[in-house]
Amino acid sequence: MNQPELAAAGTSTAEAPWPVRVVSQKIGEWIARLGSIWTEGQITQISRRPGAGFVFLTLRDTAAEVSLTVVTTRGVVDACDPPLRDGARVVVFGKPDWYPGRGTLSIRASEIRQVGLGELLARLEKLKKLLAAEGLFAPERKRPLPFLPKRIGLITGRASAAERDVLENARARLPSADFEIREVPVQGAQAVPRVMEALAELDADGDIEVIILARGGGSVEDLLPFSDETLCRAVFAARTPVVSAIGHEPDNPIVDYVADVRCSTPTDAGKRVVPDFAEERRAIDQARHRLRQGLGGMIQRESAALSAMRSRPCLAQPERMLDERQTHITQARDRVRRAFASRLDAATRDVAHLRSQLRALSPQGTLDRGYAIVRSGDGAVIRDPDETQAGQDIHIRVARGQLSATVKE
Structure with missing residues (x-):
């Protein structure tokens, strides 16, 4: 299969590349399949050639660096109301057209509508x-x-x-x-x-x-x-x-x-x-003034509080508080001493009284008054003469000692 036959078959290889005319022809065939379309853009240039029946417009995308050439008849352009001008937003109805000889794309327009303010x-x-x-x-x-x-x-x-x-x-x-x-x-x-x-x-x-x-x-x-x-x-x-x-x-x-x-x-x-530099500076000055006033007031209040605390007796004459406490302690100690001495004297008197009572009631006291205690030989106290017999040995306890005796009758 020779090169023209390969091109006709729609295949392209390094050994059998397509000629430029074939490539341009195929691009034109693909573009022709689009049919007629509506497109929107902004007119950036209007070219009217004297005596020519066609008008060339440059239609640019409103948001990208993309533009197309629009070819239309003078009648289509003249039918626009208001007249077309550079910068106008338009909607174009036409058919994309590929020029194989120059390899350029354009739109052959059959209708142009300006986008009105209300529609915008x-x-x-x-x-x-x-x-x-x-x-x-x-x-x-x-x-x-x-x-x-x-x-x-x-x-x-x-x-x-x-x-x-x-x-x-x-x-x-x-x-x-x-x-x-x-x-x-x-x-x-x-x-x-x-x-x-x-x-x-x-x-x-x-x-x-x-x-x-x-x-x-x-x-x-x-x-x-x-x-x-x-x-x-x-x-x-x-x-x-x-x-x-x-x-x-x-x-x-x-x-x-x-x-x-x-x-x-x-x-x-x-x-x-x-x-605002001046306004911010004024605000800083005002804030500094308020801060200075607040700090001064706080220092004055704290100084007054310190003066009041310093004027209290406990800080003005701290030794006075110690003297008062010492007086209280001395008085309490004296009271304790007096109470202890009084209790001790009373106890001493009680002991002496009890000693006197004890001495008065003790057998020794009775013996000191001249009485004697008579016991039998076995140590029993003899209270009645009938408890003895003649010739019985007895023991007599007197204040200063003991005597032995014999009962005669």
Whole structure:
């Protein structure tokens, strides 16, 4: 099988590669299978050649660096109301067309519809509900701004009033505020990819502690890039807190709801991201004054308490307390001595009295008064003369000794 036959059979090898014309032809066949499609984008260029019946448009994706050429008739373009202009959001119905000779892709459009304001607002409302349901607006996911950011990222238009407002107000509050600025398109087809690129670059910088998206006011169409779904998801995924300062107070692009802090204007953003140096200094001075007053009052109260304690007798004359205790001890000791002496005297008298009684009642006392005790030979006391017999030996006990005698009768 020769090379043309292999190409016709749909196979390609190193020995039998397809010619360029075959590759281009097959790409055209695959693209032709798509049929007619609807596609949406933003017009970035309109080319009208004098005398030509065709108009060439450049249709760009609103969130990526991708564009296609659209070829249509002059009648289709003229039928648009209002007239087409650069930057317009359109929906194109046409058939993808591959030009084998040049290897280019275009869309041959048979109908072009401009996206009206009402339809844009309806789409934005639908997108807002979708993102809210996914939790991108949840307050608990909002990150607090640093009190004193080391460095601030600013994404804004080139030489714009928004940039000037942010810088002037921030540096008026904190002269040392340090900014890393990225100037990007803030409307049109280039806005979304360039803003996302700047956001990713600043978010990757470890020194950047907060990022500001700032843009002045404008129409709904001008602010559409800041309601783009891809940009909103990129803001939500950023690790650095993001401040949204888009437009004026009535303007509410979707990125306002996704950002960690929403500011009504760029001027407000300049005031929110940094503390007011003068105000903080006044607050510190006031706190120092209150602290000094509180400390002085506490010292005065403690000094008065110490003076009161020092004036008490126990501290003013501590020996007085010892003297009183010594007097009490001496008096108690004297009372104990008197009581003991009294008890001892009474006991001595009792002992003497008992001794006298004992002496008076003892047999010796009776003997001392002249009485005697007569006992028989076996030691029995003789109380009656009839208890003795004549010639019986008896013993007589007197006060100073003992006598032996014999009974005569």
